[in-house]
Amino acid sequence: MDIQSFIQSGLLEAYVLGQCSAEERTQVERMAADHVEVRAELSSIEASLEGYAAAHAVQPPDWMKTSILERLEQEPPGNSPPEELPPGPGKAPLRFFQILAFLLAVTCSFLFLRQKDMGHENNELRFRTDSLQQKLVACSQEVQKPDPIAELLCDPGTQRILVSDGKGIYTIIYYNASQKKIAYDPYSLPSPKPGSYYQFWAIVGDKPVSLGMQASNMCASIHTVENAIAFAISAEGTPEGNPAPTTVLAIGKAG
Amino acid sequence: MVEGDTQLMQDQQLINRLQAQDRTAIGALYDTYGGALFGVVLRIVQQRELAEQVLQDTFVKAWRNGARYDATKGRLFTWLLNIARNTAIDATRTTHFQKSRKTDSLDSLVYSPGGESINPDQIGVREVVDRLDEKYKKLIDLIYFQGYTQEEAAEETGIPLGTIKTRLRYAINELRGIFVEKGMAFN
Numbered sequence: 001m002d003i004q005s006f007i008q009s010g011l012l013e014a015y016v017l018g019q020c021s022a023e024e025r026t027q028v029e030r031m032a033a034d035h036v037e038v039r040a041e042l043s044s045i046e047a048s049l050e051g052y053a054a055a056h057a058v059q060p061p062d063w064m065k066t067s068i069l070e071r072l073e074q075e076p077p078g079n080s081p082p083e084e085l086p087p088g089p090g091k092a093p094l095r096f097f098q099i100l101a102f103l104l105a106v107t108c109s110f111l112f113l114r115q116k117d118m119g120h121e122n123n124e125l126r127f128r129t130d131s132l133q134q135k136l137v138a139c140s141q142e143v144q145k146p147d148p149i150a151e152l153l154c155d156p157g158t159q160r161i162l163v164s165d166g167k168g169i170y171t172i173i174y175y176n177a178s179q180k181k182i183a184y185d186p187y188s189l190p191s192p193k194p195g196s197y198y199q200f201w202a203i204v205g206d207k208p209v210s211l212g213m214q215a216s217n218m219c220a221s222i223h224t225v226e227n228a229i230a231f232a233i234s235a236e237g238t239p240e241g242n243p244a245p246t247t248v249l250a251i252g253k254a255g
Numbered sequence: 256m257v258e259g260d261t262q263l264m265q266d267q268q269l270i271n272r273l274q275a276q277d278r279t280a281i282g283a284l285y286d287t288y289g290g291a292l293f294g295v296v297l298r299i300v301q302q303r304e305l306a307e308q309v310l311q312d313t314f315v316k317a318w319r320n321g322a323r324y325d326a327t328k329g330r331l332f333t334w335l336l337n338i339a340r341n342t343a344i345d346a347t348r349t350t351h352f353q354k355s356r357k358t359d360s361l362d363s364l365v366y367s368p369g370g371e372s373i374n375p376d377q378i379g380v381r382e383v384v385d386r387l388d389e390k391y392k393k394l395i396d397l398i399y400f401q402g403y404t405q406e407e408a409a410e411e412t413g414i415p416l417g418t419i420k421t422r423l424r425y426a427i428n429e430l431r432g433i434f435v436e437k438g439m440a441f442n
Contacts, residue, residue, distance in 0.1 A: 010424045016329070017398050017423075018337055019405055029328060046330045048431040049399055050291070053336065055381040056400075057290030058297055060310055065285050068314045072278050075318060 006031060007041045016045045149183050152176055161231060163252035170250035173231050175224065177254075182224045182231065186215045192235060198249075199241040202228035213241050228254055266331040273321035281318050288332055289314075292339045298400045299343035309346050313339040340402045386433055391426035398423065 006012075014020050015028040031038045152158055158176040162169050170190070174183045182202075192198055198214035202224050211224055211231075230253045234245035265287065272280035292313060297306045316338050324334050384392075397403045397411060405423070409416040 008424075010420045013424050013427050014405070014420075016333060018340075018402075019398070033327070043330065044431055045427055046333050048427055048434060049395070050330065050332045051434050052384050052395060052399070052430055053291040053295055053332070055384040056294040056298075058294040059290055060293040061307065064289070064307060064310065065282060068285060068311050069278070069282055071311060071315055072281055072318055075315065 152183050161252040163250045165250040196235045199234045199236045201232040203230040295400050296343045309343045312342050344402050
């Protein structure tokens with residue numbers, strides 16, 4: 001198509017009016033870039049329509065300009081977020097690119113946030129793994145340590161003593177005279193009465209020797225004395241216990 | 256009216272200021288084109304309050320997108336008009352607009368207080384363009400002002416699409432001829 005035919009085709013008017021397809025727009029822009037006559041014709045069409053618009057201008061209200069400038073004060077520096085506007089005339093293909101750009105922006109934001117989230121999650125998981133690994137090492141070291149209670153229970157010289165009130169068993173005390181140790185499960189004891197505390201005693205000869213108050217850990221291994229002939233549990237009125245038993249609740253003979 | 260070369264120089268200065276993120280450029284842009292754009296927007300939305308909102312949005316969008324304006328692809332006013340027209344058309348598609356579609360008459364929109372035709376210079380231009388045949392004016396109004404596609408304009412007027420295209424070209428040529436004849440060339 002020669003230049004004059006192109007100019008007279010009606011495509012330039014359609015371009016200025018935003019009525020072109022993307023393909024037609026590219027064609028017009030290429031022709032305008034290559035041919036000064038096309039540029040001049042385009043400019044003339046635009047100018048005529050601009051004149052027509054100016055002829056139908058309507059004065060906006062006086063407050064409008066101030067209002068726009070006030071709104072701009074709230075805006076970040078211009079030219080920042082690319083929006084829904086054309087670089088030149090064009091409408092229908094613009095919508096397609098708007099939607100495409102919007103979808104791309106949403107997808108990118110989603111992926112970015114997801115990656116960010118996953119980064120956080122990753123860090124948190126790494127932290128938890130490190131923490132668990134440390135605990136595992138600590139447990140492993142603990143397991144490898146000799147267990148004094150297990151040693152006591154496995155020792156052939158350890159006696160099993162039933163501590164009873166005559167009606168039932170309060171607890172079982174494991175006593176090893178040569179190691180001077182006893183072990184028992186404090187949670188096997190019945191709950192003491194309110195305001196009352198259990199104190200443990202070794203009976204040596206005819207005298208009670210305090211072994212301390214009821215232990216709070218799961219399985220207590222406490223030092224005791226040689227030559228205990230019996231062990232007793234008393235009820236005391238103070239958490240610190242007393243030098244002599246107040247009320248003996250249960251007793252179990254050694255040997 | 257500003258003559259062609261001066262207008263283009265003014266436009267170039269405005270573009271430079273806009274792209275240098277000078278907020279006062281929007282004020283100058285408004286002074287130059289606010290009235291013409293408001294006239295277009297009023298014709299599309301046909302509700303004064305909504306048109307005022309659309310016009311404000313138009314200039315805010317122009318500010319946000321100044322960097323994307325490419326002078327090789329069209330005049331500054333054409334770019335602004337596209338923003339205004341698209342913003343106005345979007346506004347007419349909102350649910351709120353559809354529900355409250357009580358349009359004001361064009362006369363009351365254009366001639367209500369604060370809405371007079373813009374200035375004596377433009378009244379002169381108005382008289383000139385009024386010489387354009389009514390059928391051409393209607394076509395330009397539909398397509399240029401109201402954003403109808405040529406197909407929609409054909410449907411609206413009941414005129415075949417081929418005739419619409421021919422008439423449109425003829426109408427713009429006539430318009431150009433009128434401006435040249437009156438020494439009001441814009442280019």
